[in-house]
Amino acid sequence: FRGRAISFEPAFPGSVASRPIGRKGGKRNFFFYSRPNQERNLFWRGAAALAEAVDRRVLDPDEWDFYWVGRGTPALKLPGGIQPNRIEGLSWSEYQSLVSDMDAALVLMDTPHPSYPPLDLASAGVAVLTNRHLNKHDLSNYSKNIVMCELSQHDLLAGIGEVVKLAKNEALRAENLKSDGICRSWAESLRPSILRLCEHFGSRG
Numbered sequence: 279f280r281g282r283a284i285s286f287e288p289a290f291p292g293s294v295a296s297r298p299i300g301r302k303g304g305k306r307n308f309f310f311y312s313r314p315n316q317e318r319n320l321f322w323r324g325a326a327a328l329a330e331a332v333d334r335r336v337l338d339p340d341e342w343d344f345y346w347v348g349r350g351t352p353a354l355k356l357p358g359g360i361q362p363n364r365i366e367g368l369s370w371s372e373y374q375s376l377v378s379d380m381d382a383a384l385v386l387m388d389t390p391h392p393s394y395p396p397l398d399l400a401s402a403g404v405a406v407l408t409n410r411h412l413n414k415h416d417l418s419n420y421s422k423n424i425v426m427c428e429l430s431q432h433d434l435l436a437g438i439g440e441v442v443k444l445a446k447n448e449a450l451r452a453e454n455l456k457s458d459g460i461c462r463s464w465a466e467s468l469r470p471s472i473l474r475l476c477e478h479f480g481s482r483g
Contacts, residue, residue: 284474288394289467290401290460292374299403299452305343306445309376309383309404310362311395313348320386320409320429325354327434328384333357336439345376373398380404382445384438386429390414400424401462403455405444407437421458423451 310328314321328344331337337344344362351364368376377398383406387393390412399406400421407425408417417424425444427437444451461467 284471284478286467286471287461288397289462289464290397291462291464292377292398292401299448299455305341306381307379308337308342308344309380309385309399310344310346311348311383311385311387312346312351312364314352315350316348318388319348320388321348321351323429323431323434324384324386327431327438329356330431330435331438332360334435336435337442345380347376377402377404382441383407384441387411388429392417392420392424396424397421397460400455400458401460403451405441405451407434407441409434419459421460422454423458 310324311319312321312324313319328337332339339356339358339360344356344360345365346362347365347368349366351366353361353364355361365376380399380402381404383395383399383404385393385395385399385406385408387396387408388411392408392414396406396408396417397420400423403423405423405425406421407427409429410426415426417426423444425437425441427433427440
């Protein structure tokens with residue numbers, strides 16, 4: 279199957295990749311991929327880690343606004359009575375616009391594939407924390423703006439600290455964006471698969 283299968287990886291061509299990194303004053307924005315009805319997204323594990331990060335001022339609410347993005351997110355409060363902005367039902371262009379305004383993100387996905395959101399965010403220069411799982415242990419070939427950690431509370435808290443540090447280093451984020459390996463052209467992404475399909479069906483007359 280490995281020798282015969284034809285596959286491709288998606289492209290991320292959104293205009294967000296061309297937006298400048300950084301902001302003129304004000305708080306930074308933290309994105310949490312919040313889908314409590316999808317078990318693979320480990321909502322409660324992520325929410326607990328963010329709550330501890332706020333409580334310990336790893337994420338200082340005086341410096342950060344919080345955006346929890348996903349259908350069915352409950353109206354929870356972080357320590358200190360902080361109410362995250364709950365976002366759902368976005369169109370693709372609205373989602374891209376939101377992503378382009380983020381500085382850091384937590385995206386948990388209990389699967390062996392990276393999933394789309396870490397690459398959506400990294401393609402815009404956002405510092406992203408996601409989790410390791412089986413063979414998914416290093417995504418730096420896509421972007422050095424993607425930080426990975428294990429799923430223990432201790433490791434998630436340390437990972438949040440690391441991604442916050444990266445988010446504040448806007449020059450490094452911009453350099454990582456410039457040198458990333460994320461494909462932004464569907465023509466480029468699909469070309470090898472289409473050529474192989476043409477060869478396959480062409481050889482059968």
